[in-house]
Amino acid sequence: MNDVTSQAADATASSVLNSRVPEGPIEDLWDNYQASMKLVAPANRRKHTVIVVGTGLAGGSAAATLGEMGYNVLNFCISDSPRRAHSIAAQGGINAAKNYRNDGDSIYRLFYDTVKGGDFRSREANVYRLAQLSNNIIDQCVSQGVPFAREYGGTLANRSFGGVQVERTFYARGQTGQQLLLGAYSALMRQVDAGTVTMHAHHEMLDLVVVDGQARGIVARDLNTGEIRTFAADAVVLCTGGYSPVFFLSTNAVNCNATASWRCYKRGAHFANPCYTQIHPTCIPQAGDYQSKLTLMSESLRNDGRVWVPRNADETRPPAQIPEEDRLYYLEETYPGFGNLVPRDIASRAAKQVCDRGLGVGTSGFAVYLDFEEAIQRLGRDTVAGRYGNLFDMYHEITAEDPYSSPMRIYPAPHYTMGGLWVDYDLMSTVPGLFVAGEANFSDHGANRLGASALMQGLADGYFVVPATVSNYIADTKPAAVTTAAPEFAAAESGIRDDVKKLLSIKGKRTVRELWWELGRIMWDNVGMARNASGLEAAISEIQGLREEFWKDVNVPGTPDEWNKMLETAARVADFMELGEVMARDALERRESCGGHFRDESQSAEGEAQRNDADFQHVSAWEYKGPDSAPTMHKEPLHFDHVKPGTRSYK
Amino acid sequence: MASNAITVKLLIWRQSGPTAAGQLVPFTLENVLPEMSFLEMLDLLNEKLVREGTDPVAIDSDCREGICGTCGLVINGIAHGPNSGAATCEVRMRSFRDGETIVIEPFRAASFPVIKDLVVDRAAFDRIMAAGGYVSINTGSAPEANAIPVQRASAETAMDAASCIGCAACVAACPNASASLFTSAKISQYALLPQGRTEAGRRVVRMVEAMDAEGFGNCSNHGECEAVCPKEISIFNIGRMRREYLKAVL
Numbered sequence A: 001m002n003d004v005t006s007q008a009a010d011a012t013a014s015s016v017l018n019s020r021v022p023e024g025p026i027e028d029l030w031d032n033y034q035a036s037m038k039l040v041a042p043a044n045r046r047k048h049t050v051i052v053v054g055t056g057l058a059g060g061s062a063a064a065t066l067g068e069m070g071y072n073v074l075n076f077c078i079s080d081s082p083r084r085a086h087s088i089a090a091q092g093g094i095n096a097a098k099n100y101r102n103d104g105d106s107i108y109r110l111f112y113d114t115v116k117g118g119d120f121r122s123r124e125a126n127v128y129r130l131a132q133l134s135n136n137i138i139d140q141c142v143s144q145g146v147p148f149a150r151e152y153g154g155t156l157a158n159r160s161f162g163g164v165q166v167e168r169t170f171y172a173r174g175q176t177g178q179q180l181l182l183g184a185y186s187a188l189m190r191q192v193d194a195g196t197v198t199m200h201a202h203h204e205m206l207d208l209v210v211v212d213g214q215a216r217g218i219v220a221r222d223l224n225t226g227e228i229r230t231f232a233a234d235a236v237v238l239c240t241g242g243y244s245p246v247f248f249l250s251t252n253a254v255n256c257n258a259t260a261s262w263r264c265y266k267r268g269a270h271f272a273n274p275c276y277t278q279i280h281p282t283c284i285p286q287a288g289d290y291q292s293k294l295t296l297m298s299e300s301l302r303n304d305g306r307v308w309v310p311r312n313a314d315e316t317r318p319p320a321q322i323p324e325e326d327r328l329y330y331l332e333e334t335y336p337g338f339g340n341l342v343p344r345d346i347a348s349r350a351a352k353q354v355c356d357r358g359l360g361v362g363t364s365g366f367a368v369y370l371d372f373e374e375a376i377q378r379l380g381r382d383t384v385a386g387r388y389g390n391l392f393d394m395y396h397e398i399t400a401e402d403p404y405s406s407p408m409r410i411y412p413a414p415h416y417t418m419g420g421l422w423v424d425y426d427l428m429s430t431v432p433g434l435f436v437a438g439e440a441n442f443s444d445h446g447a448n449r450l451g452a453s454a455l456m457q458g459l460a461d462g463y464f465v466v467p468a469t470v471s472n473y474i475a476d477t478k479p480a481a482v483t484t485a486a487p488e489f490a491a492a493e494s495g496i497r498d499d500v501k502k503l504l505s506i507k508g509k510r511t512v513r514e515l516w517w518e519l520g521r522i523m524w525d526n527v528g529m530a531r532n533a534s535g536l537e538a539a540i541s542e543i544q545g546l547r548e549e550f551w552k553d554v555n556v557p558g559t560p561d562e563w564n565k566m567l568e569t570a571a572r573v574a575d576f577m578e579l580g581e582v583m584a585r586d587a588l589e590r591r592e593s594c595g596g597h598f599r600d601e602s603q604s605a606e607g608e609a610q611r612n613d614a615d616f617q618h619v620s621a622w623e624y625k626g627p628d629s630a631p632t633m634h635k636e637p638l639h640f641d642h643v644k645p646g647t648r649s650y651k
Numbered sequence B: 001m002a003s004n005a006i007t008v009k010l011l012i013w014r015q016s017g018p019t020a021a022g023q024l025v026p027f028t029l030e031n032v033l034p035e036m037s038f039l040e041m042l043d044l045l046n047e048k049l050v051r052e053g054t055d056p057v058a059i060d061s062d063c064r065e066g067i068c069g070t071c072g073l074v075i076n077g078i079a080h081g082p083n084s085g086a087a088t089c090e091v092r093m094r095s096f097r098d099g100e101t102i103v104i105e106p107f108r109a110a111s112f113p114v115i116k117d118l119v120v121d122r123a124a125f126d127r128i129m130a131a132g133g134y135v136s137i138n139t140g141s142a143p144e145a146n147a148i149p150v151q152r153a154s155a156e157t158a159m160d161a162a163s164c165i166g167c168a169a170c171v172a173a174c175p176n177a178s179a180s181l182f183t184s185a186k187i188s189q190y191a192l193l194p195q196g197r198t199e200a201g202r203r204v205v206r207m208v209e210a211m212d213a214e215g216f217g218n219c220s221n222h223g224e225c226e227a228v229c230p231k232e233i234s235i236f237n238i239g240r241m242r243r244e245y246l247k248a249v250l
């Protein structure tokens, strides 16, 4: 067993991070490792408190499982009920290597697709474990009563998602995230009833408390009353989701934020690959400045919908009157192997390219058609309605247009962040005792996530990985008794009180939303779908200027001791303003294109992303160096012993 | 300013805290675009209030696409407003006329204390779920997924019930403030699936007791709940809950 404290010392002393992947054949790593783990005896588990922050797929499943094992779990979320975590909004489905369709799927193929889909920027051992656990997840969720779609014979149904040539996606209509989350929530509520989990809803974690180099608790604000409290534990599991709203407009729920991760970063947890963001190809295009979010149209639509733009930039006819020969089905033409189901990064970039060439549609010219005419002819309206009815309704509701009779208009939008806190094979960060799961960690998706794999990862982390590794950590390190009376708690708490006071005292002229909107514009223009050195440098200085303006001129109304949404949001935006800069720095430093990170300077003659494996086959993990210094970058070299890095081809 | 913009007169429930008295307060809001969502209209109002130095109206929302169940307003007397099968965040301003007065109130019920203005505390729903809204299966002990075949029709009906977003519009709309539609949707989901049958009796008894203990009223078949439900959960579920209850106690 490795020594946890010396590992942390290594991480800061040298610039190479140790992922602590056990030795052995990849197929047996996880099993062998689990067999070697230290255990906490059942009767002793209730003496150990574990804090789980977040109740999405990762947090809900981790808290429930740790509770089932007998730990004393404190679970936190910012929504009024754990059931409302952002995972609820996932639509399309969850992958697993069950091979129920007998189409050649296997654990190895899911592993291979995920490593390739991530453009060879993920850790093989973690991805292999993810593929193995995918099957256990489906078993678990079915047993919980998750009403997955079924065939007439009573077995589970599957469909396909982008970037793969098998049908391995399990789904519950267009509400897969909702049903999986309600499954995890039901398991969680069972533990609340059993007394093992104490739920703190409407509580926002605002700081991590580190005692003797180990994560030992958190500071949280009760969002109903404004009360600030501290909580102590033997380990902290962060499952607080992704940071797409750094772009202001994204497909994420409006409360998604980076605050918990960012505060942990400032307490010593390295932030990995912050620039890896996923811009999802099929979203309803932006309509105006008043918008608060963009709506995703599930990727599953690309199973039957065909993406096209008019061939001529001066086209004026309505889409239905444009004959076949004047339509450019650019994905089908350029990528005949995968057609409309190419991975997201490729589909998004292709949409941007045709729009930049002036072929885009709609009033803004920043949209492409997603057309179901052929599918309706082939399958009939009823079948199409059965598959996508709720998505069509949603589109109709928002745009007042009927996608059964004219094609949808779609455009890419920020959707998912592959970057996040750096974790080792145990999903432990560089702060011992701080574990990170779900979208909040830098995850298994490399530089691009394939559809239907975030739900899989969140649940693999939460149901299976974290409960085992946290137990092992507690058994191995035997954490000393610490209570909130330790001085580190009071210090952290008073720091947070000061922050709150400061935000409320500025009383400037700019609203929080305005400043956030401006940050989003800088990020989208310079750190969005295509990036280059001069744009990134400009972004860094613009963000610094905006941050200064924020702290001088923000207007946060109200008082600290009440429900105060603007105060909550202000603190999150302040963190986004720091994170945005580190994202730009990371993008600048990574002088290659890979997955969702596209550098204009690094492309092939056909405009495809060009990786530079010689110089950039590593994870970049940023270490906080204080408010007045630039962060430093550490590397975790990546090794590919099973999937040979090649040029990702979907042609 | 866009030519199709409208002006709306808002009458909004304001209440500074759980024990304070509340009242409807008038606001006038210009430059409202028909394509704005109802919540974007309220964002616009709050931006204006902050600039004017007035305390913004407290509302809660999250996904803004009708699935998280966070937002919930009574708009002109109807929970979630004028569109059927839609949550508050899915309502668009094209549903309102220029100059129209819009009355906005929280989801009221004795079991949902007001936190501030339009935000209420629905923790009672979580407590009902904790009383039995689950299948007792520990992580790691599940059989192979296809070892439990489920008739497609049962799976679909279970899914209809499972679509509930827990927003509490059913309670807000019910003259008795009954939580029957919410509770029965969960009971139905499990009652329809083989996985849920084993503990069906214990579940229904405990959840119904919890519902009563939280102070929700009884169902007397008004059907208002079904009419406002953003997920169009059927009132048949309440019938199924009653049958399950009788099966369990008789």
Ligand SMILES: Cc1cc2nc3c(=O)[nH]c(=O)nc-3n(C[C@H](O)[C@H](O)[C@H](O)COP(=O)(O)OP(=O)(O)OC[C@H]3O[C@@H](n4cnc5c(N)ncnc54)[C@H](O)[C@@H]3O)c2cc1C
Binding pocket: A053, A054, A055, A056, A057, A058, A059, A076, A077, A078, A079, A082, A084, A085, A086, A087, A088, A089, A090, A091, A092, A093, A094, A176, A177, A203, A204, A205, A206, A239, A240, A241, A242, A251, A252, A253, A256, A257, A259, A260, A296, A415, A416, A437, A438, A439, A440, A451, A452, A453, A454, A455, A456, A458
């Ligand atoms: C519209 C949409 C559709 C999607 N569809 C799919 C799909 O079909 N398939 C797929 O695989 N993936 C999909 N994804 C991605 C996937 O939903 C997410 O990546 C995943 O659900 C994240 O889960 P999580 O548990 O990591 O975080 P979340 O579900 O975001 O949960 C975060 C939790 O942390 C809490 N929290 C955050 N900050 C704090 C704090 N400071 N203090 C306390 N609590 C805090 C929140 O309250 C919440 O409970 C989709 C995403 C979107 C936006």
